[in-house]
Amino acid sequence: MSALSVVAAVLQVVGVLAGAPLIVGGMRQIRARLEGRAGGGVLQPWRDLQKQFRKQQITPTGTTVVFLVAPAVVAGSTLLIAAIVPIIALGSPLDPVADLFGVVGLLFLGTVALTLAGLDTGTAFGGMGSSREITIAALVEPTILLAVFALSVPGHSANLAAIVSGTARNPGQVLTPGSLLALVALVIVIIAEAGRLPVDNPTTHLELTMIHEAMVLEYAGPKLALVEWASAMRLTVMLALIANLFLPWGIAGAHPTVFAVALGILAVTVKVVVLASFLAAGEVFIAKLRLFRVPELLAGSFLLALLAVTASYFLAAATT
Amino acid sequence: MTTAVLTSPIVPVPGPGPRTDGRLTGEATLSGGLTALIGALGLALGLSVVFGGARHLRIGWLLPLVGVSFDLDPLGGVFIAATGAVSIAVGIYAIGYAKREHWARFPMVTLPLFVTGMLLVPAAGSVTTFLLAWELMAGASLVLVLTEHRRDAVRSAGAFYAIMTQLGFVAILIALVVLSAAGGDTFSAIATHAADITPGTRTAVFVLTLLGFGSKAGLLPLHAWLPRAHPEAPSPVSALMSAAMVNMGIFGIIRIDLQLLGPGPHWWGLTLMIFGAISAVFGVLQASVATDLKQLLAYSTTENMGLVTLALGAAALLSSSGAPAVAAIAMTAALLHLLSHSAFKTLAFLGAGSVLSATGLRDLDKLGGLARRMPATTVLFGIGALGASGLPLGAGFASEWLLFQSLIHSPHGANTVLALAMPLSVGAVALTSGLGILAMVKAFGVGFLARPRSAGAEAAREAPASMLAGMTLAAAACMVFAVAPVLLGPTLAHVLAVLPTLGGSAEGPRLGTILRLPGVDGSISPGVIAGALIIAVLTSVILARWGVRHRPPAVVTPLWACGADALSSRMQYTATSFAEPLQRVFDDVLRPDTDVEVTHFAESQYLIEKVTYQTRLDDPVEQRFYVPVVRAVTAWAQYVRRAHNGSIHLYLSYGALGMLIVLLVAR
Numbered sequence: 001m002s003a004l005s006v007v008a009a010v011l012q013v014v015g016v017l018a019g020a021p022l023i024v025g026g027m028r029q030i031r032a033r034l035e036g037r038a039g040g041g042v043l044q045p046w047r048d049l050q051k052q053f054r055k056q057q058i059t060p061t062g063t064t065v066v067f068l069v070a071p072a073v074v075a076g077s078t079l080l081i082a083a084i085v086p087i088i089a090l091g092s093p094l095d096p097v098a099d100l101f102g103v104v105g106l107l108f109l110g111t112v113a114l115t116l117a118g119l120d121t122g123t124a125f126g127g128m129g130s131s132r133e134i135t136i137a138a139l140v141e142p143t144i145l146l147a148v149f150a151l152s153v154p155g156h157s158a159n160l161a162a163i164v165s166g167t168a169r170n171p172g173q174v175l176t177p178g179s180l181l182a183l184v185a186l187v188i189v190i191i192a193e194a195g196r197l198p199v200d201n202p203t204t205h206l207e208l209t210m211i212h213e214a215m216v217l218e219y220a221g222p223k224l225a226l227v228e229w230a231s232a233m234r235l236t237v238m239l240a241l242i243a244n245l246f247l248p249w250g251i252a253g254a255h256p257t258v259f260a261v262a263l264g265i266l267a268v269t270v271k272v273v274v275l276a277s278f279l280a281a282g283e284v285f286i287a288k289l290r291l292f293r294v295p296e297l298l299a300g301s302f303l304l305a306l307l308a309v310t311a312s313y314f315l316a317a318a319t320t
Numbered sequence: 321m322t323t324a325v326l327t328s329p330i331v332p333v334p335g336p337g338p339r340t341d342g343r344l345t346g347e348a349t350l351s352g353g354l355t356a357l358i359g360a361l362g363l364a365l366g367l368s369v370v371f372g373g374a375r376h377l378r379i380g381w382l383l384p385l386v387g388v389s390f391d392l393d394p395l396g397g398v399f400i401a402a403t404g405a406v407s408i409a410v411g412i413y414a415i416g417y418a419k420r421e422h423w424a425r426f427p428m429v430t431l432p433l434f435v436t437g438m439l440l441v442p443a444a445g446s447v448t449t450f451l452l453a454w455e456l457m458a459g460a461s462l463v464l465v466l467t468e469h470r471r472d473a474v475r476s477a478g479a480f481y482a483i484m485t486q487l488g489f490v491a492i493l494i495a496l497v498v499l500s501a502a503g504g505d506t507f508s509a510i511a512t513h514a515a516d517i518t519p520g521t522r523t524a525v526f527v528l529t530l531l532g533f534g535s536k537a538g539l540l541p542l543h544a545w546l547p548r549a550h551p552e553a554p555s556p557v558s559a560l561m562s563a564a565m566v567n568m569g570i571f572g573i574i575r576i577d578l579q580l581l582g583p584g585p586h587w588w589g590l591t592l593m594i595f596g597a598i599s600a601v602f603g604v605l606q607a608s609v610a611t612d613l614k615q616l617l618a619y620s621t622t623e624n625m626g627l628v629t630l631a632l633g634a635a636a637l638l639s640s641s642g643a644p645a646v647a648a649i650a651m652t653a654a655l656l657h658l659l660s661h662s663a664f665k666t667l668a669f670l671g672a673g674s675v676l677s678a679t680g681l682r683d684l685d686k687l688g689g690l691a692r693r694m695p696a697t698t699v700l701f702g703i704g705a706l707g708a709s710g711l712p713l714g715a716g717f718a719s720e721w722l723l724f725q726s727l728i729h730s731p732h733g734a735n736t737v738l739a740l741a742m743p744l745s746v747g748a749v750a751l752t753s754g755l756g757i758l759a760m761v762k763a764f765g766v767g768f769l770a771r772p773r774s775a776g777a778e779a780a781r782e783a784p785a786s787m788l789a790g791m792t793l794a795a796a797a798c799m800v801f802a803v804a805p806v807l808l809g810p811t812l813a814h815v816l817a818v819l820p821t822l823g824g825s826a827e828g829p830r831l832g833t834i835l836r837l838p839g840v841d842g843s844i845s846p847g848v849i850a851g852a853l854i855i856a857v858l859t860s861v862i863l864a865r866w867g868v869r870h871r872p873p874a875v876v877t878p879l880w881a882c883g884a885d886a887l888s889s890r891m892q893y894t895a896t897s898f899a900e901p902l903q904r905v906f907d908d909v910l911r912p913d914t915d916v917e918v919t920h921f922a923e924s925q926y927l928i929e930k931v932t933y934q935t936r937l938d939d940p941v942e943q944r945f946y947v948p949v950v951r952a953v954t955a956w957a958q959y960v961r962r963a964h965n966g967s968i969h970l971y972l973s974y975g976a977l978g979m980l981i982v983l984l985v986a987r
Contacts, residue, residue: 017863053867057874062771064691069857072864076857083852094852096834097845098712101721105712106853108757112711115761119893122688122770123879127893130765135901138608138758142750149728149746157841158728218879222871226864295905302747309743 002255008089008264015265016082016240020232021045023239023272027280034284045232052225060218063120070117071219071226074110078233081106087240088264090161091254099158100148103241104141107193110230111137118215129215132291136199136211139298140189146305147189150182151245153312160241161254168248178312181304183246188301190242192294194235197283199294209288236272239279243271345419351428352415352786355435359407362439366401370394370814376445383448391445391507394814395579399442399571401811402659403564405797406666407435413670413790414556420677420784421554427467434460434560441568442575446506447496454492454568458485461565464557465549474552481549484535484542492532492572495525499576510580522581526588529576530595537569538622539629540599544942546622547606551614551682555673558614562621563666567658570628578632579819583640586737592633593741597748599626602941604752607759609903609910609937611895613672613682616763617665620708623752624661624716628654630745631723634730641738643731649837650726651819652812652829657719659808660801664707664715667794668763671701674783674791675767679776684763684895689772693780698768700791707798709760710753712849715801720753722829725842755902762898771889803847805835896935903937912937 025042032039060067081103084094098106111133118130152158154173155166167173174180192199195212202212210217216227244251250267252260289297369375369392380387392400411431418428437457444450462485466478502517503510535542546566550558573592577584603623610616631654639647674697675690676682691698707715727749730742772778782788800807809830830836834845881887903912913936921927964971 050867053864054870056872059874059876060879061876062879064769066691066769072857072860075860075863076853079859080849080853080856083856094848096843097848097852099842099844101724102712102844102849105710105717106849109711109713109853112709112757112761116765116769119761119765119898120691120769121879122889122892123881123887124891124893125880127770127898130761131893131898131901134758134761134898135905138754138902139905141754141757142747145724145750145753146747149724152728155841156729158725159842162841222864222867226860230860291901292904295901299905302751306743306747309746310740313739313743 002091004256004258004261005089005091005254006093008252008256008261009083009092009094011261011265012085012087012089012092013079013082015088015268016233016236017079017229019269019272020236021049021229023236023276024232026273027276027283030277030280031284034281045228049225049229052228053222055221057222058220060121062122063218066113067117067120067218070113070120071223071230073113075226075230075233077106077110077113078230078237082233082237084160085237085241086160086164086244086251087237087268088261089252089254089256090165091256092161095159095161100152100160100163101145101158103160104144104148107144107234108137108141110234111193114215114227117219121218123218125210125214125217129211129213129217132211133215136192136294136298139295139302140192143185143189143298143302143305144193146302146309147182147185150178150305150308150312153178153309164244164248164251165253167245168251174246176312176315178308178315179246181308181311183242185301185305185308186242186245188297188304190238191279192298194238195231196235196279198286198289199297201288209291211291235276239272239275240268243268243275247271344422347425347428348418348423349415351418351423351431352411352413354411354432355414356408356411358432358435358439359404359409359411362404362407362435363401364404365392366397366399366404367811369397370401370811378445383452386446386448386505388449388452389445389506390440390443390449392443394818395574396442396444396571398655398659398811398815399567400439402567402662403435403438403442406560406564406662406794407438409666409670409790409793409797410556410559411435411790412793413559413673413787416784416786416790417554417556417673417677420787423467423554427464427554427557430460430463431557434464434557438560438564438568442571445508447500447510448505450507451489451493451496455489457565457568458489461485461553461557461561465553465561467554467557468552471552477545477548477552481545484545488532488535488542490532491528491535495528495532495576498528499525499580507575507580514580517581522584525581526577526584529572530591533569533572533576534595534629535569536572537566537625537629538599538603538618539569539595539625540602540622541941541945543599543603543622544939544946547610547615547618547939550618550621550669551612555614555669555676558618558673559666559669562618562669563662566621566625567662570625570632570654570658573629573632574819578636582636584636586637586640589633589635589637589640590737590741592636593630593745594633596626596628596630596633597745599623600630600752601626601748601755604755604759605906605909606939608755608762609899609906609912610759611684611899613675613684613687613763613767614669615682616684616759617668617672620668620756620759621661621665623756624657624665624708627720627723627749627752628658628661630749631657631726634723634726634742634745637738637741638726638730641731641735646726646729646731648816649722649729649829651816653719653722653726655812655815656722656801656805656808657716660707660715660719660798663794663797663801664704667700667704667791667798668708670787670791670794671697671704674787675701675780677787678780678783679774681774681776684766686774687767687772687777688770688889688892689777690768690780693772693777694768694782696788697783697791700788700795701768702764703795703798705760705764707802709757711757712846713802713853715798717802718805718835718844718846719801720749721835721844723749725837729837729842758899758902762895766893766895766898770892773889773892773894803850805846903935909940910937911940911943 115130118126200211252264375392377390382388440453503513538546607619635650710716915934917932
C-alpha cells in the first residue's frame with residue numbers, strides 16, 4: 001500500500017459521489033433522445049439534488065429513528081463499497097478488510113435499511129414497496145454470491161484485487177463458460193438490484209408497479225435527495241465493479257504512479273459510460289415485467305450462476 | 321403453521337396454595353439466580369478445560385455397576401461454556417419473567433435442573449453417563465415445555481415433543497449400546513478400540529446416531545417437534561432449547577461420529593452435507609413465511625443447525641479428500657456459527673418473550689409499533705435479528721463468511737463428488753442467507769416498527785430491569801461475534817486441536833483483527849468494516865447538510881394517505897402480506913392452502929359485499945412424512961388392541977407363554 005493507492009481510494013469515493021448523478025443524467029438523456037424528447041440534460045440530477053437539499057426537512061408522524069437514519073446508512077454503505085472495490089486502482093487500503101462476500105453484505109445492509117424504513121412508515125405503500133424489494137433482494141443475493149464465487153474459483157480468492165488482477169494477467173479467463181455465465185447472471189441481478197427495467201421502472205409513480213419508489217414514498221426534501229443520490233451511486237459502483245471484473249484493462253496496479261491513476265480514472269469512466277449507455281438504450285426497447293414474472297427472471301439468473309460455479313469447478317478440475 | 325389466533329396465551333397457573341407477591345419474587349429470584357449461578361460455574365469450568373487441558377473424574381458409588389464418569393476435553397469444554405453462557409443470560413432474564421408470568425413452583429425447580437442436565441451431556445465420559453445426562457436434559461425440558469399445560473396447543477406440542485425425543489433417545493441408546501459392546505463403556509476405551517470396530521457396526525452406529533442427534537438438532541425430516549415445542553415453551557425455556565439444547569445434537573454428531581468413529585468414509589460427510597443443506601433451505605423458507613414470531617425463530621433454528629451440519633459434513637468430506645487446511649476452515653465455521661447462533665438466538669427468543677409477556681401476542685400480524693413502546697427491547701431484538709440475517713455488523717457474518725470460504729477453496733479436481741457437492745452447497749447456503757435476511761426483516765420490521773395492529777400491541781410496556789439485563793448480556797455476546805471474533809480465536813484453536821480427523825492437524829484460520837485463512841488467499845475484518853461503516857455513515861450525514869442554511873425549519877407532517885382522511889392501522893402491510901410475494905414464488909414447495917370466498921349482493925352479482933381470504937400454511941414435510949406414519953401406527957395399534965381385551969386369564973396365559981419362550985431361549 002502506497003500513499004498513492006490511498007489517494008486513489010479517496011478519488012474513487014469522490015469520483016462516485018460526483019459522477020453518479022451524471023451517469024443517471026446521461027442515461028435519462030439517452031432515453032429521452034431515443035424516445036424523441038429533448039431531455040433535461042446530463043446535469044439535471046445534480047440540479048435536482050441541489051433543489052431537494054434546500055427543501056424543508058419533513059418527518060412523517062409515527063416514524064422512528066429507523067426512518068431517520070436509513071438514507072444515511074444506504075449512502076454510507078455505498079460510499080464504503082466505493083472505497084473497497086477496485087475502481088481506479090487495485091491496492092485499496094481496505095481491500096483485505098472485505099472481500100466480495102463483504103461487499104455484497106454491505107450492499108444488502110443498505111437494502112435492508114431502506115426496507116425497514118419503508119415498513120416503519122406504517123403505510124400500505126411503504127409495506128408494499130418493502131415487501132417487493134426484499135423479496136427481489138432475497139432472490140438476488142444468492143445469485144450474486146454464486147456468480148461471485150464462480151469468478152473467485154479460477155483465482156483461488158474472493159478478494160476483489162486478486163480476482164481483477166488475475167483477470168488482467170490472464171484475459172482468456174473471461175471467455176471461459178464459467179465467467180460468461182457469471183457475467184450474464186450478474187448483469188441480470190445488477191439490473192434487478194438497481195431497480196432498472198425490466199424489473200422496476202425508476203420513473204414510474206403508478207402504485208401497482210412501483211417497487212423502490214413505493215418504499216421511499218414518504219421521503220421528501222433532503223432525505224429523498226440522499227436516497228436518490230445513494231441509489232445513483234449504487235448503480236455506478238456496480239457498473240464499475242462489473243466492468244473491472246470482466247474488462248480490467250486500464251486499472252492501476254497495487255503500487256500505482258500518478259500517470260497510472262489518471263489512466264485508471266479515464267478507463268473506468270469510459271467503461272462505465274459505455275455500459276450505462278447500453279443499459280439506457282436497451283431500456284428503450286423493453287417494457288417492465290409483471291411483478292410476478294420477475295422471480296422467473298431471477299430464478300433463471302440463479303440457475304445460470306449455479307451453472308457458472310459448477311462449470312468453473314469442473315473446468316478447474318480439468319485443467320489442474 | 322396454524323392460523324389459530326392466540327389472544328391470551330398466558331394463563332397464570334396457580335401454584336399450590338396462595339403465594340404472596342414477595343414470596344413469588346423470592347422464588348423467582350432463587351430459581352433464576354440458581355440457573356445463572358450454575359451457568360456461570362459451567363462457563364468457568366468450560367473455559368478452564370478449554371485452556372487448561374483435559375480432566376477426568378469418576379464417581380464410582382453414584383451409579384451401581386458402572387459408576388459415573390466424566391471426561392472433560394476442549395470439545396466438551398466449549399459446549400459446556402456455551403451452555404453456561406446462555407444459562408447466565410436466561411437465568412437473569414427468568415427472574416423477571418417467572419415473576420411477571422406467575423410461574424408455578426414446578427417449572428421454577430426444573431429450570432436449574434434442565435441447565436444441569438445440559439451441562440452434564442458434554443462432560444460425560446462414558447456411554448452410561450452420557451445417556452443418563454441426555455435423559456435428564458430431555459425429561460427436564462419436557463416438563464418445562466408443559467409449563468402452561470392448560471392450553472391445548474401446549475399439550476399437543478408436549479405430546480409431539482415427548483414422542484419424538486424418546487424415539488430419538490431410543491435410536492441413540494441402541495447406537496451407543498452397540499458401540500459399547502464393540503469398544504467398552506467409557507469413551508476413551510471406545511477411542512482406543514475404534515480401529516477394531518467393523519465397518520458394518522460403524523455404519524449402523526452412524527445412521528442411528530444421525531437419526532437421534534439429528535432429531536435433537538432439528539434437522540429435516542425429524543424437525544417437526546421443534547417448531548411446535550420451542551414456540552409453546554415459556555420464552556426463557558425456548559431460548560435454552562433453541563440456543564443450547566439443539567447444540568447437544570451437534571455435539572453428539574461431532575463426539576460420536578466424527579471424533580470417536582472418524583474418519584468415516586466419504587458418504588458420511590456427504591450425508592451430513594445433504595441433510596444440512598435441506599434443513600437450512602427448508603428451515604429458512606418456513607421461517608420467511610411464518611407469522612408466529614416464536615415459530616419463525618424456531619424454524620430459523622432448524623436453518624442454522626442445518627448450516628452447522630453442512631459445515632461439519634464439509635469438514636469431514638474435505639478431510640477425507642485430503643484437504644486438511646480447508647477442512648479446518650469448515651470446522652471453524654461450524655463451531656463459530658454454532659456459538660454465534662447461541663448468542664443471537666438467545667437474544668431473539670428472550671426478546672420475543674418480552675414481547676409476548678408485554679402484549680400477550682406472538683402473532684406478527686397483530687404486533688407492530690413496539691419501537692415506541694418498548695425501545696430497549698426493540699434495540700436488543702434488532703441486534704439479534706441482525707445477527708441472524710448474516711449481514712455485516714451482525715453476529716452471524718464471520719461464520720457464514722468462513723463457511724463460504726471453505727466451500728469455495730475446496731481442492732478442485734480432487735474427485736467428482738467434491739466438484740458436485742461444493743457448488744451445490746454454495747447454492748444452498750447462498751439461498752439460505754438471502755431468505756434469512758427476508759425472514760429477519762419481517763420479524764423486526766413488521767413486529768416492532770410501524771403502528772400497532774391490535775389493542776394488545778397498543779398497550780405494550782417495557783420489560784422489567786432483570787429481563788432487559790439478561791438480554792443485554794446476550795446482546796454483548798452478539799457484539800463480540802459481530803465485531804471481534806478475534807476473542808474466540810484461541811478457544812476454537814484448542815478445540816480444533818482435539819479433532820485430528822477434521823483438519824485439526826492443520827493450522828486453523830487466524831481470527832485476528834483481520835481474519836486470514838492459512839494456505840489460501842482470503843481475508844476479512846468485521847471490526848474494521850464496522851468502524852469504516854460508521855465513518856462512512858457519518859460522512860454521508862455531513863454530506864446531507866448541504867444546503868442546510870437555505871432550509872426552512874423542520875416540521876412533522878401526517879403520512880401521505882392519497883388524500884383520504886387518515887390511515888387506519890389495518891391498512892398496513894402485515895407479516896402475511898409481507899411474505900406473500902415470496903409465498904407465490906415458492907408455491908410448489910410451500911403448498912399453501914388458500915381460500916378466497918366472494919359474497920355478492922343479492923341484487924346483482926357484479927356488486928361484491930365482502931371477500932374473505934384465508935390462507936393456511938402447513939409444514940409440507942410433516943404432511944407428507946408424518947401423517948402416513950401416524951396413520952400406519954394407529955392402524956397397527958388397532959390391530960394389536962384385539963390381543964388385549966381386558967381378560968385377566970388371557971393376560972396370565974400371555975405371561976406364561978412369554979416365560980416359556982424365555983426359558984427355551986435361555987436354556
